[in-house]
Amino acid sequence: MISKSEKTSVLIVGGGALGSVFGWRLQLGGCSVSVVCRSNYEIVKNSGFQIESGKFGNAVFSPDHVFSSFNAAIAECDFYYDYIMVCTKTLPNISNPADVLMGSPINQKTAIVLIQNGVDIEQYFHEAFPNNILISAIAYIDTKQTESGVIVHGEAISLQFGFFIPEQTETQRSTSSVSTDISLLETLEKHLIAGNSGCKILDNVSRDRWLKLVWNSSLNPISVLSGGSNTKEMLANPVLCDLIVAAMMETITIGEAVCKMPLSPTIASSDIPEYLLGSVRKRIKPVYPSMLQDYLNKRPMEHEVILHNAIKRADSVGVNAPVLKTLYALIIGAEKKYLN
Amino acid sequence: MISKSEKTSVLIVGGGALGSVFGWRLQLGGCSVSVVCRSNYEIVKNSGFQIESGKFGNAVFSPDHVFSSFNAAIAECDFYYDYIMVCTKTLPNISNPADVLMGSPINQKTAIVLIQNGVDIEQYFHEAFPNNILISAIAYIDTKQTESGVIVHGEAISLQFGFFIPEQTETQRSTSSVSTDISLLETLEKHLIAGNSGCKILDNVSRDRWLKLVWNSSLNPISVLSGGSNTKEMLANPVLCDLIVAAMMETITIGEAVCKMPLSPTIASSDIPEYLLGSVRKRIKPVYPSMLQDYLNKRPMEHEVILHNAIKRADSVGVNAPVLKTLYALIIGAEKKYLN
Numbered sequence: 001m002i003s004k005s006e007k008t009s010v011l012i013v014g015g016g017a018l019g020s021v022f023g024w025r026l027q028l029g030g031c032s033v034s035v036v037c038r039s040n041y042e043i044v045k046n047s048g049f050q051i052e053s054g055k056f057g058n059a060v061f062s063p064d065h066v067f068s069s070f071n072a073a074i075a076e077c078d079f080y081y082d083y084i085m086v087c088t089k090t091l092p093n094i095s096n097p098a099d100v101l102m103g104s105p106i107n108q109k110t111a112i113v114l115i116q117n118g119v120d121i122e123q124y125f126h127e128a129f130p131n132n133i134l135i136s137a138i139a140y141i142d143t144k145q146t147e148s149g150v151i152v153h154g155e156a157i158s159l160q161f162g163f164f165i166p167e168q169t170e171t172q173r174s175t176s177s178v179s180t181d182i183s184l185l186e187t188l189e190k191h192l193i194a195g196n197s198g199c200k201i202l203d204n205v206s207r208d209r210w211l212k213l214v215w216n217s218s219l220n221p222i223s224v225l226s227g228g229s230n231t232k233e234m235l236a237n238p239v240l241c242d243l244i245v246a247a248m249m250e251t252i253t254i255g256e257a258v259c260k261m262p263l264s265p266t267i268a269s270s271d272i273p274e275y276l277l278g279s280v281r282k283r284i285k286p287v288y289p290s291m292l293q294d295y296l297n298k299r300p301m302e303h304e305v306i307l308h309n310a311i312k313r314a315d316s317v318g319v320n321a322p323v324l325k326t327l328y329a330l331i332i333g334a335e336k337k338y339l340n
Numbered sequence: 341m342i343s344k345s346e347k348t349s350v351l352i353v354g355g356g357a358l359g360s361v362f363g364w365r366l367q368l369g370g371c372s373v374s375v376v377c378r379s380n381y382e383i384v385k386n387s388g389f390q391i392e393s394g395k396f397g398n399a400v401f402s403p404d405h406v407f408s409s410f411n412a413a414i415a416e417c418d419f420y421y422d423y424i425m426v427c428t429k430t431l432p433n434i435s436n437p438a439d440v441l442m443g444s445p446i447n448q449k450t451a452i453v454l455i456q457n458g459v460d461i462e463q464y465f466h467e468a469f470p471n472n473i474l475i476s477a478i479a480y481i482d483t484k485q486t487e488s489g490v491i492v493h494g495e496a497i498s499l500q501f502g503f504f505i506p507e508q509t510e511t512q513r514s515t516s517s518v519s520t521d522i523s524l525l526e527t528l529e530k531h532l533i534a535g536n537s538g539c540k541i542l543d544n545v546s547r548d549r550w551l552k553l554v555w556n557s558s559l560n561p562i563s564v565l566s567g568g569s570n571t572k573e574m575l576a577n578p579v580l581c582d583l584i585v586a587a588m589m590e591t592i593t594i595g596e597a598v599c600k601m602p603l604s605p606t607i608a609s610s611d612i613p614e615y616l617l618g619s620v621r622k623r624i625k626p627v628y629p630s631m632l633q634d635y636l637n638k639r640p641m642e643h644e645v646i647l648h649n650a651i652k653r654a655d656s657v658g659v660n661a662p663v664l665k666t667l668y669a670l671i672i673g674a675e676k677k678y679l680n
Contacts (some may be wrong), residue, residue: 225565226673237676243669246662322586322662329583330670333566336577 002065004079005048007032008118008187011073011081012063015040017143018115019087020049020151022159022197024061029195034073034081041068043149053153056196071103080107083188084136086125090116090305097121108132113161115139117216117290118305119209119255119313122164137161137203138212140198144219144293158194158198161185162205171251210255211263215276218247220291221327224334228296230286235277247323248273254310254324255318288325291331298338303331342405343616344419347372348527351413351421352403353440356381357483358455359427360389360491361447362499362537364401367600369535369666374405374421381408383489393493411443420447426465430456430645436459438468448472451524453501455479457556457630458645459549459595459653462504473524476545477501478552480538484633498538501525502545550595551603555616558645560585561667562630564674568636569627575617587663588613594650594664597657631671638678643671 008031009114011018027033037044048062067073084106090097101112112125122136138161142154148253163180181318185201192199222244223229226237234240252272256264262268267275280287294301307328316320352359355377367373372485377384388402396678407413424446430437441452451473452465462476478501482494491590503520525541532539561571562584574580592612595603602608607615620627634641647668654661 043364107404222670222673225670227675229673233677234673237673239669239674243666246665285575323666325586326583326663326666329579330562330565333562333569333574333577335567337567337569337573 002079003079004077005032008083008301009079009081010034011084012036012087013070013073014087014089015044015049015063015066016087017145017151017153018139018141019085020061020145021051021141021143021153021157022085022087022115022139022192023054023063024049024051024059025195025197026191027061027064027195029191029193029197032064034067034077035063036067036070037180038068040145040148041066048329049148049151051151051153054155055153070101074104074106081110083111083113084231085113085137087114087115090118090121090124090299090302091184091300092124092304094300096128097124099126101128106132111135113137113188114158114164116305117212117302119206119213119311121209121305124220126164126166133180134164135161135185135188136164136209138202138205140212142287154279158200159192160200160202160205160208161188162202162208164205204259207255207259207261207263210251210259211272213255213306213310214251214263214272215309216289217251217283217324218244219280219287219325220289220301220305220306221331222247223289223292224295224301225325225327225330228292230288230292231280231283232286235281241277243323244277245273247327248276250314250319250321250323251310252320254314254317254321258317259311267288295334295338300339301331301335303328303335307331342417342419344417345372348423348531349419349421350374350410351424352376352427353413353424354427354429355384355389355403355406356427357485357491357493358479358481359425360401360485361391361393361481361483361493361497362425362455362479362532363403364389364391364399365535365537366531367401367404369533369537371531372404374407374417375403376407376410376413380485380488381406387489388499389491390490391491391493391644394495395493395497409492410441414444414446421450422472423451423453424674425453425455427455429640430458430461430464430642432644434640435465436468441465441469446472452473453477453528455499455502456645456647457552457642459546459553460649461549461645466504466506473502473520475501475525475528476504478542478545478547478548480552480654482627498540499532500540500542500545500548501528502542504545514580530592544599547595547599547601548604550591550599551612553595553646553650554588554591554603554612556629557591557650557664557667558584558628560622560629560641560646561643561671562587563629563632564635564641565667565670566631570632571620571623571627572626575621576649581617583663584617585613587667588616589659590654590659590663591650594654594657594659594661597659598653612627635674635678640679641671641675643675645667647671 012035015035023033039191045066048060064299113135115137140158350371352375355375374650384404388400453475455477457656480498605634
């Protein structure tokens with residue numbers, strides 16, 4: 001049985017490319033970091049994560065504790081975790097994303113931090129854990145697991161996060177038993193800064209999720225459907241660039257209808273696509289978007305939270321989304337073909 | 341030097357899956373049929389086409405004359421062909437489609453028959469041969485060349501055709517030196533019927549091209565982009581079915597704006613998609629649309645005449661085409677990736 005230390009306790013669920021790097025920085029930033037690993041459990045338990053980072057150099061990250069399951073992570077500790085960080089892929093078409101935290105009770109004082117792509121990803125956890133604080137987080141990071149336990153991280157690392165506020169009315173919220181104590185966000189911020197990660201507390205995390213989706217809903221599926229093209233290959237093709245811009249503009253229009261405000265406080269909506277494409281053009285190395293990596297490795301893609309949830313929102317707010325609907329249908333077809 | 345026989349003389353340019361079967365039926369229907377072959381010249385010259393036909397049984401089709409080039413087909417004959425039938429793919433992004441008839445003069449009494457997919461395919465030939473009659477033809481046939489000179493034909497065989505009428509005003513037409521003598525169509529019809537091919541003379545071939553495009557602009561690119569799915573795989577997927585219907589409806593809307601009339605004289609426009617999908621569902625064997633065959637064999641696809649020409653028309657008549665534009669951009673990207 002593991003006992004509570006003085007440190008802030010963090011449990012990372014999903015010890016892959018994302019969870020390992022943030023776990024590493026949080027440990028260096030003063031936290032006690034436990035990690036639930038699946039396929040790489042044995043190697044991480046024995047030798048830790050071998051991390052090759054462009055920003056931080058090479059290092060071994062040995063978590064304070066490594067568990068092979070969420071149940072073990074709960075059962076073997078006599079305290080509650082301050083934060084449980086969910087760093088798994090969100091595949092609601094395959095199983096309920098909240099299932100990764102099922103089987104053992106979670107203390108109501110534990111904040112659940114969702115570091116996941118897409119929009120409306122919080123609904124699955126909100127329904128399963130209505131009495132826990134949900135912190136919704138957006139990662140800006142360039143990282144991949146090249147082999148079991150070996151993580152290659154680039155230069156970028158930043159976590160932006162804020163409280164998930166359910167869309168019920170203010171009255172409902174004020175009577176909710178879940179209090180959103182800002183110090184929960186500030187503690188996380190403090191440790192991330194101490195661990196040399198970028199971070200930012202968000203007032204309106206939904207808006208920032210939509211802003212990030214502008215990139216994800218366009219470059220991700222288009223990279224897969226254009227025969228598996230990376231960003232350099234896509235951007236060299238003017239017809240594909242036009243399509244990327246069309247998908248981005250559609251996403252912006254939906255997001256603004258949902259959030260009832262411009263997605264960016266500083267960039268005019270019509271300038272967002274060129275701003276994002278400009279940032280990609282500047283990169284020397286081509287980017288392989290996450291869906292493209294999944295496609296190339298014949299793994300399931302996160303099309304539900306990156307495309308389908310956006311399309312459902314488009315339908316509910318009455319915005320046309322013919323480009324996203326086309327991309328979604330083709331991605332579903334292509335995935336079915338390679339998973340079979 | 342080959343001399344004129346009593347028979348109607350036909351030169352097939354493009355001795356592939358399409359040209360060989362129609363050449364075969366026309367020869368059996370009483371024509372003298374010459375064929376220009378490229379990659380399969382030697383084998384066809386020596387042994388003819390080996391045809392395995394579900395409808396007609398197995399047979400060898402030995403053309404009256406086999407040439408290795410269009411120039412040879414003209415130079416080695418002391419007469420003019422009654423019909424030159426162009427059965428090549430239309431790839432205006434790679435070269436001018438009319439180039440297949442360049443290099444030797446074509447007698448103005450020769451009718452040029454274009455048996456090709458897509459819309460606005462006649463423009464390339466009309467510009468190059470303004471003084472020749474152009475017959476625009478639509479083939480309904482299920483045929484492929486499985487190896488050099490070996491053709492597998494299914495059950496369907498029909499050729500629908502009519503005069504290409506340039507979009508200039510009636511006044512311009514009446515002053516044109518090209519007379520459209522209906523007997524040119526009737527002679528072709530007579531030989532096709534004698535050769536047991538279905539056939540139909542069309543008053544408005546443009547309208548029928550658009551009707552056929554409803555199938556081609558949807559099933560073709562979607563089969564490629566959904567990871568290479570045949571019709572059975574596509575139709576088993578409701579999300580893909582919705583996309584197919586959306587692409588079909590977009591094509592119908594464009595075609596009706598261009599033709600200024602409903603595309604079908606008998607089927608309500610909104611019923612056309614389900615009518616076409618129903619006909620596909622009835623087939624026992626899955627269909628591999630032509631673009632899918634090209635994709636699987638890493639050959640160029642006919643995206644310009646099947647998608648781009650339709651999109652240009654949509655823009656010129658002010659009809660939105662977001663689905664076709666998305667499909668086109670992705671097809672361009674996917675093709676570039678596999679041709680490289």
